[in-house]
Amino acid sequence: MVKLSYPVSTLVCAAFLSACSDNTSSVPETPEVSAAPAPAAEAAPARTADYSALRNAYFGDLHVHTMYSFDAFIFGTTSSPDDAYEFAKGGSITHPAGFEMQLQVPLDFYGVTDHAFYIGVLREMANPNSEISRHPVAAGMSTLGGSVERGAKFQEILAFMRSEDGLEINDPVIRKSAWDDIIAAANRHNDPGNFTTFIGYEYTASAPDRGNLHRNVIFRGDVGPELPFSRLDSSNPEDLWNWMDGNRAQGIESLAIPHNSNGSNGRMFMLTDNSGRPLDDAYANQRMRNEPLVEISQVKGTSDTHPALSPNDEWADFEIMPLRVATNLYSEPNGGYVRQAYLNGLKMQAEEGFNPYKFGVIGSSDTHNATYAGEEHDYWSKVGLNDATPVLRGSVPLAEPTPEGELYRDTYYDTWSAAGLAGVWAEENTRSSIYDAFRRKETFGTSGTRMKVRFFGGYELPAADDPDMLAQAYAGGVPMGGDLLAETDRSPGFIAWVAKDPNSANLERLQIIKGWVEDGEAREEVYDIACSEGTVDPETHRCPDNGARVDISDCSISQGIGAAELRAAWQDPDFDPDQHAFYYVRGLENPTCRWSTWDAIRAGVDPHPDLQPTIQERVWSSPIWLTPAQLR
Numbered sequence: 260m261v262k263l264s265y266p267v268s269t270l271v272c273a274a275f276l277s278a279c280s281d282n283t284s285s286v287p288e289t290p291e292v293s294a295a296p297a298p299a300a301e302a303a304p305a306r307t308a309d310y311s312a313l314r315n316a317y318f319g320d321l322h323v324h325t326m327y328s329f330d331a332f333i334f335g336t337t338s339s340p341d342d343a344y345e346f347a348k349g350g351s352i353t354h355p356a357g358f359e360m361q362l363q364v365p366l367d368f369y370g371v372t373d374h375a376f377y378i379g380v381l382r383e384m385a386n387p388n389s390e391i392s393r394h395p396v397a398a399g400m401s402t403l404g405g406s407v408e409r410g411a412k413f414q415e416i417l418a419f420m421r422s423e424d425g426l427e428i429n430d431p432v433i434r435k436s437a438w439d440d441i442i443a444a445a446n447r448h449n450d451p452g453n454f455t456t457f458i459g460y461e462y463t464a465s466a467p468d469r470g471n472l473h474r475n476v477i478f479r480g481d482v483g484p485e486l487p488f489s490r491l492d493s494s495n496p497e498d499l500w501n502w503m504d505g506n507r508a509q510g511i512e513s514l515a516i517p518h519n520s521n522g523s524n525g526r527m528f529m530l531t532d533n534s535g536r537p538l539d540d541a542y543a544n545q546r547m548r549n550e551p552l553v554e555i556s557q558v559k560g561t562s563d564t565h566p567a568l569s570p571n572d573e574w575a576d577f578e579i580m581p582l583r584v585a586t587n588l589y590s591e592p593n594g595g596y597v598r599q600a601y602l603n604g605l606k607m608q609a610e611e612g613f614n615p616y617k618f619g620v621i622g623s624s625d626t627h628n629a630t631y632a633g634e635e636h637d638y639w640s641k642v643g644l645n646d647a648t649p650v651l652r653g654s655v656p657l658a659e660p661t662p663e664g665e666l667y668r669d670t671y672y673d674t675w676s677a678a679g680l681a682g683v684w685a686e687e688n689t690r691s692s693i694y695d696a697f698r699r700k701e702t703f704g705t706s707g708t709r710m711k712v713r714f715f716g717g718y719e720l721p722a723a724d725d726p727d728m729l730a731q732a733y734a735g736g737v738p739m740g741g742d743l744l745a746e747t748d749r750s751p752g753f754i755a756w757v758a759k760d761p762n763s764a765n766l767e768r769l770q771i772i773k774g775w776v777e778d779g780e781a782r783e784e785v786y787d788i789a790c791s792e793g794t795v796d797p798e799t800h801r802c803p804d805n806g807a808r809v810d811i812s813d814c815s816i817s818q819g820i821g822a823a824e825l826r827a828a829w830q831d832p833d834f835d836p837d838q839h840a841f842y843y844v845r846g847l848e849n850p851t852c853r854w855s856t857w858d859a860i861r862a863g864v865d866p867h868p869d870l871q872p873t874i875q876e877r878v879w880s881s882p883i884w885l886t887p888a889q890l891r
Contacts, residue, residue, distance in 0.1 A: 307452030307687045313729050314684040314701070316711045317693060319368030320347070320631055321459065321681055322475055322518065322557060322623035327373040327437045328461075329381045329420070331627035333403070333413045334643030338629035340371040340444035346630050348454055356647035360630045360639050363762060364709070367688055368681075370457035371441055371629075372475045375489035377420055378460070379437025380428055394428055406644045406651060429491060438486055446481050451689045460487040462515070464494040470524035471584040472496055474515040474550070475623075476503070479694045484511060495533045497542075500549040514697060518554035518625065521562040522584035525594030528616060530603065538607065543615035552697055553618040555597055555704040555879055556679035557625045558632050558641045559584060563845075563879060565592040568599050572772075572785050574847065578676040578706065578874065587671060601841050601882065602774045602781035609776045609839045619700025619740045619881035620843075622679025622707070632678035634707060635874070636814070638854035646672045649858035654867055673870055677854045680705045682712070682878075684738070700740025700881045708760040710878035714739040714844045715754045716885075718746065723754050723828040739843070739881040745836040745888040755788060756826035757846035757878060764849040765821025767791050767875065768802045771829060775840040785845075789827040792820070807849035809873045814852035814860060821849045836888040844880040851876065 309315060324331040325340050335355030338346075346352045347369035351361040383389045384397035391397060396419045403409050419425055438460075445456040457477050464472040474496065476487065488502045496515075503513055520527035532542055555563050560580025569575040583590045593599070597618065604616030626632045626641055633639035640646040649655035653673035656666045667673075682703040683696040696702060703712050713729075717736025721728050732754060737743050743751055759766050769789040775782055787795050790802030807817045825846065850873040852860075859866040866872045 307689060309452055310687040312686060313733065314686055314696075315688070317367035317455075317683050317685055317688055318709050319366050319370070319455070319681050319683075319693075320623050320626075321368075321370040321372065321457065321477055321516065321621065322461070322554065322625045323369065323371050323629060324373055324461075324625075324627040325371055325629040326382050327379045327441065328627065329374055329377045329416070330413065331373075331629075331643065332381045332385070333400075333409055333416070334627055334645050335409065336628055336643045340373075340441050340629075341447070343371050343629040344369060344444060344448035344456060348448070352628070352630050354628060354639060354647065355643040360628065360633065362631060363634075365454075366631070368455035368457065368693055370459040370475070370477055371445065372459045372461045372477075373437070373441060374463050375460045375487035376463050376491065377429060377434070378487070378489075379433050380430060381416065382437075383430075383433045384428075391428060391430060391433065396428065406647075409644060426491070431486070434486060438483070442483050449481070449690065452687060455688050455690055455693055457690065457694075458483045462487070462489060462496075462499055464490045464496055464499070465584075466524065466526045468524055468526075469583050469586055469588060470526035470590070471519045471522040472517075472526060473519060473584070474499065474517050475554075476513050476515050477694075477697070479512040479690065481690075482511065497533050497545070500545050503549045504545070514552065515550045516552045516554055516621065517550060518557060518623070519559050519562065519584050520553070520595045520597065520600075521560045521565075521580055521592075522582060522590050523595045524583050524588075525591040528594050528596075528600035528603065530594075538613075538615055539611075540613040543607075543613035546615045547617055551619055551700055552621055552702060553597055553600075554623055554679070555620040556622040556676070556706050558675050558678050559625060560674065560676060561679075561706065562595070562597050564596050564598040567592050568596055569783060572783075574785075574845070574875070574877075577877070580671075580674045582671050582674065598772070598774065598783065602783065605774060605776050605839045605841060606779075606781045610779075617884060619697070619702045620704045620879050621681035621683075621702050622704030623681050624678035626678065635677045635852060635854045636857050638677050638857065640672070641675060646670075646675075649862055652858075654855035654858040654870065655862045655864055667867060673855060673867065676706065678707050680707060680709065684713075701738050702740065703878055703880045705878045706874075706876045708763040708848065708876045710760050710763075710766075710846055710848070710876070711758045712739075712844050712846055712878045712880045713754070713756045714880040714883065716741070716743045716751050716842065716883040718749060718751055720752045720754055720828070723756075723826050728754065737883060739883060742884050742886060744886050747836050747888045750830050750834040750836075751885070753829045753831075753842060753883070754826070755829065755844045755880075756824065757844065758824045759822070759848070763876060764816055764851050765791065765807070765823065766825050767805055767807060767821055767847045767849050769825040769827060770845045770847070771842050772845055773831065773840060773842050775835075775838045777835070777838060784833070786829070788829045789825040791822040791825065805849070809850050809852055811852070811856060811866060811872050812860075814857060816849060816851055838885075839887055840885040841882040842885070843882040844878075846878045848876040850874070
């Protein structure tokens with residue numbers, strides 16, 4: 260194990276990063292084709308200046324809502340897809356509340372994903388010259404006031420949309436105009452080698468119990484379907500996959516990314532299909548063909564795991580949103596978290612020969628302000644005027660207690676996070692290269708900071724500090740997202756590496772999370788494999804506390820503690836060649852203040868006693884899956 264605390268511009272950076280900047284195929288026919296190919300000696304000539312056969316890290320957001328989303332518009336967002344892309348490239352956008360939002364470092368790729376459900380309709384209702392503005396449910400849309408009035412109008416219109424009369428306002432001409440503009444904006448701002456855009460939208464299905472079944476649909480090319488498939492076409496995600504398969508047959512390639520499984524009330528990763536039938540090979544193949552990725556972290560909480568599902572993981576209680584999306588209803592964890600889905604998928608693979616849950620991971624924001632959601636110290640929140648101030652989002656006390664004596668606004672906004680980011684390893688910053696990275700699952704997600712992670716598995720891996728490590732690892736192993744075959748006479752090796760965000764805190768520890776099936780039971784274990792201080796205890800598999808602390812009075816953090824990079828070569832001490840298993844990397848920063856604590860400090864009040872005062876930002880790699888030796 261090696262701790263690195265020197266700058267990332269050293270020789271080791273060249274080996275791991277390939278391209279070291281702060282800003283920095285074919286679609287498989289079956290879910291088994293997930294490993295990245297070894298870079299070929301006769302690699303195609305560079306198409307852009309940043310091309311690298313050993314791949315660069317790129318950061319982006321694939322979950323952004325603008326004025327065309329029914330909820331974003333009524334919350335006060337009037338920014339267009341063009342505005343959203345200018346923001347991602349470094350421009351400034353005015354928040355509905357009047358303050359400016361601008362990234363410290365531009366993003367590499369971006370996707371506007373407005374709700375297909377009544378896309379563009381509410382914006383047109385606010386146009387007094389439009390025919391739809393004269394519909395009774397549109398009354399008052401052009402003169403809406405503050406968050407209370409907007410919230411009441413939103414509930415009124417949402418109830419109408421969900422009623423039998425809702426189709427009265429589902430104007431196809433309005434929807435087509437909005438969709439065409441979304442496509443045109445993405446194509447206008449796509450700049451190969453510098454900034455990549457993706458045509459996309461959000462499919463907002465939900466279960467009868469209001470469990471969240473939302474997906475973002477991302478298209479590979481510069482054309483999309485005539486209109487996006489929405490919950491008005493069907494609330495069954497399997498029908499969405501059928502539609503995607505039909506588009507693919509016509510040359511329109513896309514993938515769907517489930518999000519907020521944490522708010523699905525256990526519905527996102529069920530052990531039956533939507534009709535209650537047992538899952539089978541056909542279901543698994545179709546789901547993985549259409550959904551190779553899952554969103555692991557965003558504003559509405561993190562979906563990695565839950566303390567009730569991973570009681571032996573000390574870091575499982577991270578940004579847990581306990582409710583179903585847009586409700587005050589409790590969300591059942593069982594069936595709603597990614598790690599458990601991985602475990603259930605392994606069990607199905609071992610017992611029935613198929614796995615519908617071999618997802619790679621990304622993060623994204625789900626902002627409804629046409630922007631990223633901001634950072635912990637500069638949080639712009641999510642839903643426009645509805646949560647634009649610390650009082651509205653419940654982090655700072657009300658001016659006066661309520662008649663019931665409550666000091667804070669009764670809201671679930673205080674369970675929200677300062678978003679997430681998607682990371683990929685791709686040869687260049689182009690649609691085709693980044694999309695192919697999505698397909699082979701060479702992707703990672705962060706809780707918002709720009710940590711980078713590499714992860715390889717194999718039997719002929721070089722030393723972790725070999726200057727030629729990266730080329731050898733691609734040639735002799737598989738990267739994150741890949742499949743590795745177990746061998747009976749030797750244990751595979753793994754190389755893991757994480758680098759800090761240059762603009763965030765130092766790293767505390769590097770971990771590998773293992774899941775496996777033993778005696779018919781799915782099990783998990785967390786192994787620390789590299790420590791910023793000290794060494795891993797071989798009995799507990801834990802690093803010692805590195806002593807990093809946060810001063811809650813001003814959010815200052817310990818200086819000189821932690822690492823700029825952590826990396827390790829590791830072998831599973833409990834390896835069994837006859838077990839199905841998966842491994843993925845989690846990297847943890849030193850503690851820093853949560854956004855709610857920053858709100859309180861700026862307001863001159865104590866942090867909300869019921870909210871976590873600090874967090875540990877983190878990064879997750881996609882897994883590597885191990886197939887037992889007897890199945891070779």
